[in-house]
Amino acid sequence: MKGSLEGKEIILGVSGSIAAYKAVEILRELTGRGAAVTVVMTEGAQRFVAPLTFETLSRRPVLTDLFTLDYDKHIGHVATGERANLLVVAPATANTIAKFAHGLADDFLSNLYLSSPCPVLLAPAMDREMYAHSAVQENLTHLKARGVHVLEPEYGELASGLIGRGRLPELSTILQKIDDLLRHQGDLTGETVLVTAGPTQELLDPVRYISNRSTGKMGFALAQAAQDRGAHVTLVSGPTSLPTPPGIMRTDVTTAEEMYQAVLDRLDTTTILIMAAAVADYRPSSSASQKMKKQETLTVEFVRNPDILAEAGRHKGSRILVGFAAETEDLLENAREKLRKKHLDLIVANDIRVGFGGETTRVTILDRHGGVQELPERSKREVAHQILDRVVALRSGERA
Ligand SMILES: Cc1cc2nc3c(=O)[nH]c(=O)nc-3n(C[C@H](O)[C@H](O)[C@H](O)COP(=O)(O)O)c2cc1C
Structure with a gap:
């Protein structure tokens, strides 16, 4: 798959889940396939993994602060969204999902979601009871109806020690979906x-x-x-x-x-x-x-x-x-x-x-x-x- 994402601009959003460390592996795979990746981290995500890890691997600044202009003196979240072919949020927390569903915009990632015309893919990860909660399910239903692509979390052992559905989907599943969304990039739009x-x-x-x-x-x-x-x-x-x-x-x-x-x-x-x-x-x-x-x-x-x-x-x-x-x-x-x-x-x-x-x-x-x-x-x-x-x-x- 080397080079399969050559020329693609991807935004990788990382939110505050225990699975945030897995986003490092996603980033490595995406850059390995030739994609240019900009990482956006929520404040919560930065409590789990240091931005420096993502910055080193993406060779780009990690975007965390809404109130800064980007390197060309544009409004960061608007300029970043316009350039992107895909916004992937992995892991997507219950909180970030709720913000996207309701149009809240109080950090870089949620502003970016509202200002990005590109396709959006969410890979939720959370505890079993959180994922099953009707509030989360209703938010996901809203987002899907809006055309957001959502991967189903996997069943298995969770960080809490419980067994259930809530694990971040396997790396291969996330990568395959990204590949599917990017390879053909909307060639059936309008049909x-x-x-x-x-x-x-x-x-x-x-x-x-x-x-x-x-x-x-x-x-x-x-x-x-x-x-x-x-x-x-x-x-x-x-x-x-x-x-x-x-x-x-x-x-x-x-x-x-x-x-x-x-x-x-x-x-x-x-x-x-x-x-x-x-x-x-x-x-x-x-x-x-x-x-x-x-x-x-x-x-x-x-x-x-x-x-x-x-x-x-x-x-x-x-x-x-x-x-x-x-x-x-x-x-x-x-x-x-x-x-x-x-x-x-x-x-x-x-x-x-x-x-x-x-x-x-x-x-x-x-x-x-x-x-x-x-x-x-x-x-x-x-x-x-x-x-x-x-x-x-x-x-x-x-x-x-
Ligand atoms: C140790 C720990 C692990 C957490 N794991 C998750 C998780 O997997 N999924 C989730 O939705 N929230 C998880 N949370 C809660 C979020 O971090 C919290 O809701 C936070 O407000 C999310 O903010 P963000 O969406 O802006 O990153 C966890 C919190 C802690 C302290």
Whole structure:
């Protein structure tokens, strides 16, 4: 990853948590990757780690005092915020989170938050009970709704000796998120992305259903990646146990017909539609109103479900349409046929013997111009970004 953040200006805010010493390691990693980092410390943070440590490693003055001008005689917090590509606060205390949520501005860091037009990432760290408190949770909800990226603290042993959620996320998690936010720097800003995810369930009776093994992980990874790249994202999800990525609007559906309706209702305002859901092709022709009694044999008649992608293809307009083809045989031929028939821009063909349900997947991306890109097995997060790279390339091709 050496050099991956070359040319990026990052502000690293450090607030008064026992985890402040971990920010030293974050700084080392960021500068090691080529980023120029300005460290801002709260008064509380300076009680835990001396500014000199950060100053030495960043080779820049550490900003602590609101009432000084910066080296070019500008107002420090305004000038610093304007230059930055990203403001990361790690660790973010309950106090700093509250100040950001309510617009309080009584130190350098909180003024900087209000005056920085760049994306903001918070990595909270605090005691279990503090993190669980509704005051903290409500403040985080406010911030997420405002577009602030928030990493979930990790579960484990805390400085207090208690076990629970509140630990600063692992260094690798923080760095990966910074990388995701900076690498693509808002290249989907202005786009409204609708992602479908997960399986659908087709009801046989009030307690039984026909479904498939999709977990929704690919769709959720796409939604998160699109949001990290600046898009306004809506997720229409079938039944899954996955948590909603912060800042994303989610609509839950159960059946293919509900998903069809949810997508069509939002199609007018969508500029990029990514259908990653594993929608059932068929549903039982009737669903029993009472639980079915045991019988020797059972015959169920199925009827076709509406084809969401084909319908979206018929009303394509200037929208970018991305479909998925999950197959066990003749993968590329089937995917190519689907791409053509449904007027898609991209189709992601995945061999379900690798991708279904797991953390990684191996896909081939086919585009409307006949391009074929075979990707090695990668995490779903990485594959999501590769798919979005292709979407961005198609968009800029259209504009050229
Ligand atoms: C030993 C010690 C450890 C602390 N650790 C945390 C912490 O991990 N998270 C947190 O939100 N507050 C923690 N606090 C409380 C904050 O330091 C306190 O709320 C302070 O006002 C935060 O100010 P700041 O947000 O401006 O840095 C700790 C306090 C002490 C004395």
